[in-house]
Amino acid sequence: MQTASDGVCLGEVSDGAIKTPVRMTESDRARHCYVVGSTGTGKSTLLANLILQDIHNGEGVTVIDPHGDLYRQILASLPPHRYADLVLFDATDAKNTVGLNFLECDDDELQIHFVINEMLKIFYRLYDRQMMGPMFETYMRTAMVLLLDRDDRPPVTLVDIPRVFEDAEYRREAKAACRNRMAADFWTHAAEKSSGDWSLANFAAYIISKLNAFIYNGRMRRIISCEKSTINLHEVLQQRRIMLVNLSKGVIGELDSQFLGMMLLGKLFQAALARASEPEEKRVPHYLYVDEFQNFATDTLAYMMAEARKFGLRLILANQTLNQVATSRDHSDQNLMQAVLGNVGSLAVFRVGAPDADKFETYTRPEYAGQDLQYLPDYHAVGRLLVQGKPLRPFVFQTVPFRHAEPPADLASAIERARALSTEPAHPQRAKTLAEAAKIQGDMNDRRRTRAATLKQLIAQQQQSVPPQQYY
Numbered sequence: 118m119q120t121a122s123d124g125v126c127l128g129e130v131s132d133g134a135i136k137t138p139v140r141m142t143e144s145d146r147a148r149h150c151y152v153v154g155s156t157g158t159g160k161s162t163l164l165a166n167l168i169l170q171d172i173h174n175g176e177g178v179t180v181i182d183p184h185g186d187l188y189r190q191i192l193a194s195l196p197p198h199r200y201a202d203l204v205l206f207d208a209t210d211a212k213n214t215v216g217l218n219f220l221e222c223d224d225d226e227l228q229i230h231f232v233i234n235e236m237l238k239i240f241y242r243l244y245d246r247q248m249m250g251p252m253f254e255t256y257m258r259t260a261m262v263l264l265l266d267r268d269d270r271p272p273v274t275l276v277d278i279p280r281v282f283e284d285a286e287y288r289r290e291a292k293a294a295c296r297n298r299m300a301a302d303f304w305t306h307a308a309e310k311s312s313g314d315w316s317l318a319n320f321a322a323y324i325i326s327k328l329n330a331f332i333y334n335g336r337m338r339r340i341i342s343c344e345k346s347t348i349n350l351h352e353v354l355q356q357r358r359i360m361l362v363n364l365s366k367g368v369i370g371e372l373d374s375q376f377l378g379m380m381l382l383g384k385l386f387q388a389a390l391a392r393a394s395e396p397e398e399k400r401v402p403h404y405l406y407v408d409e410f411q412n413f414a415t416d417t418l419a420y421m422m423a424e425a426r427k428f429g430l431r432l433i434l435a436n437q438t439l440n441q442v443a444t445s446r447d448h449s450d451q452n453l454m455q456a457v458l459g460n461v462g463s464l465a466v467f468r469v470g471a472p473d474a475d476k477f478e479t480y481t482r483p484e485y486a487g488q489d490l491q492y493l494p495d496y497h498a499v500g501r502l503l504v505q506g507k508p509l510r511p512f513v514f515q516t517v518p519f520r521h522a523e524p525p526a527d528l529a530s531a532i533e534r535a536r537a538l539s540t541e542p543a544h545p546q547r548a549k550t551l552a553e554a555a556k557i558q559g560d561m562n563d564r565r566r567t568r569a570a571t572l573k574q575l576i577a578q579q580q581q582s583v584p585p586q587q588y589y
Contacts, residue, residue: 121145121504125170127163127465128498128514139514141463143402145503147426151457152435152498153477154467159496160435161408163465163516165190167433168406172199177357177403181381183374183412185209185365192361192532193524200531204348204360205539208377209368211336213536216343218274219380220265228387233261235383238415240327243375256282256308256324262300263291272344276332282321330372337373341380347540350388354403354429366412378413386421389428400429410434411442419456434461439473463502468493481511 120130124142131137141150154160168191171178182188188207195203206215219236222228237254260281264273280287292301308317331337353360362381364374385405392400407413425432434457436442442454458464458480466477474487481490481499490499496516502509 120502120509125167125174126517127167127500127502128516130512130514139500139502141502142505145462145506146404146431147402148462148503149422149426149432149434149460150463150465151461152433152465152467153437153439153469153473154465154498155437155469157495158467158493159498159516160437160467161187161190162496162519163498164406164408164433164435165194165519166517168404169194171404172196172359175199175357177354177359177401178406179353179360179362179385179403180406181362181364181378181408181413183364183366183378183409185363185368187408188361188363188365190519193528194522195359195528195531197525197527197531199359200527200534202357202359203531203535204353204358205532205535206348206360206362206381207536208336208340208373209363209365210536213540214336214339215539216345216347217340217377217380217384218272218343218346219341219384220261220273220275221344221346222265222387224270226266229262229265231387231390232265232383233258235387235415235417236261238417239376239379239383242379242415243372244327252320253324253327255303256320259300259303259308260324262297263288263295263304266297266300267291267294268296269294274342274344275328276338276342278328279325279332282317282325331376334373336369337376340377346384350384351391354385354388354392355401357401357403371412375412379415382407382413382421383415383417385430386417386425389421389425389430392428397427402429402431404431404433406433406435408435409437409441411436414442414453416453419453419460422456422460438470439476462508463500465498465500465502466490466493467498468495484511485513 120137121140121142124140124145127139127141129136129138152160152163165187168178168180168187172191173196180187180191192205205213206217207213208215220232222232237257240253240257241249257278260278263281264277281291282288288304292304295301311317311320313319331341348360352358362378364378366374369377389403410418421430421432439454442457464480466481469477469490471487471491474490477490478485478487480501485499493499493513496518497513498516499511500509500514501511
């Protein structure tokens with residue numbers, strides 16, 4: 118077996134007393150990598166080793182962790198010469214809130230509709246496409262068009278979407294400023310004139326309830342209500358930054374973790390696509406590690422697997438089972454899994470269960486049957502890797518133990534500086550934004566109470582005007 122002679126080390130192959138390192142070159146890693154295996158088999162050890170090698174080599178790295186353990190492990194092992202490149206997105210840190218405005222984009226029609234389409238994909242993933250329907254998409258899409266496609270370009274966030282449905286004056290101003298007359302006419306001639314069960318008053322509650330789950334959450338509102346994102350993702354990609362993202366489901370909840378992760382992936386891909394106007398040699402490679410990627414996957418991830426390589430984004434995806442991905446009723450997840458397995462260049466399979474073993478046997482036979490994959494020892498994986506653009510025959514390698522170094526004395530101050538850089542630029546604006554968001558929400562609640570009181574009064578008046586029923 119002839120593996121690469123340079124590049125990052127995944128592990129080693131033992132042949133008696135001789136141990137041969139297993140390496141992957143930068144060009145082969147551009148075709149992405151997928152790591153799969155049951156819990157405790159060694160996936161996190163492999164990821165941590167690869168991440169730290171990239172960091173030591175001066176590469177740009179983003180790590181999205183839905184548990185927090187990998188985030189803390191990398192943070193504690195960060196080499197001092199990369200302190201200046203550290204960027205932190207810690208959703209569990211209530212004192213240092215990072216701002217992420219998903220609706221932030223340039224005044225460009227393509228970018229505007231990219232953001233809108235990504236937002237709809239996120240809703241479909243969170244709430245199941247079959248439960249949403251065409252009416253939800255029409256109302257939500259045209260609401261975002263009203264906010265984004267206009268000449269005055271006021272800063273808008275996800276917090277502003279409910280105002281389109283509940284504040285008639287705000288909606289009137291948005292319609293007047295909107296450049297997309299078809300969207301404005303929809304609200305004037307269709308939405309506002311609907312009656313009965315399809316009236317705007319009835320339908321609005323259903324639409325905005327999907328956002329209120331996050332807007333009413335104080336911690337999430339502080340993140341998504343910032344008019345300007347506090348982290349410049351284009352700089353993260355171009356300047357070889359190290360962005361560590363902690364989306365611990367155990368702290369912020371599974372739904373919030375998924376929502377933030379999907380928004381962050383969408384914004385990263387948007388930043389990568391924005392490099393299309395730059396010469397290919399100036400697109401700095403960036404390694405994106407996503408642990409338990411099924412939590413944050415939308416249809417966009419399948420597109421990223423095929424296209425992100427052209428824009429310098431290199432993906433390393435990891436999860437435990439294929440069934441974690443294939444959960445949707447419309448089979449979009451199965452299509453996603455097929456796209457991942459079809460486009461990934463290198464594959465590392467740790468021990469898996471019987472259902473997955475049968476599926477991965479397609480990629481590992483004749484050297485290894487499905488039963489072999491079920492009985493792999495811990496920290497051993499079957500690798501099907503690219504070497505100089507050509508796939509090797511499958512082989513077993515052992516991961517290298519992670520070396521836990523003593524954190525340097527100045528690490529704590531470096532972490533505080535990184536937190537300040539990730540949050541400080543928008544602090545004054547955030548205070549203003551949060552105050553405005555609270556006032557808007559208060560006004561909405563006042564209008565709801567007023568409508569409820571008026572309705573109660575009308576019902577009471579109608580009951581008084583009905584003559585007593587005569588019984589014969």
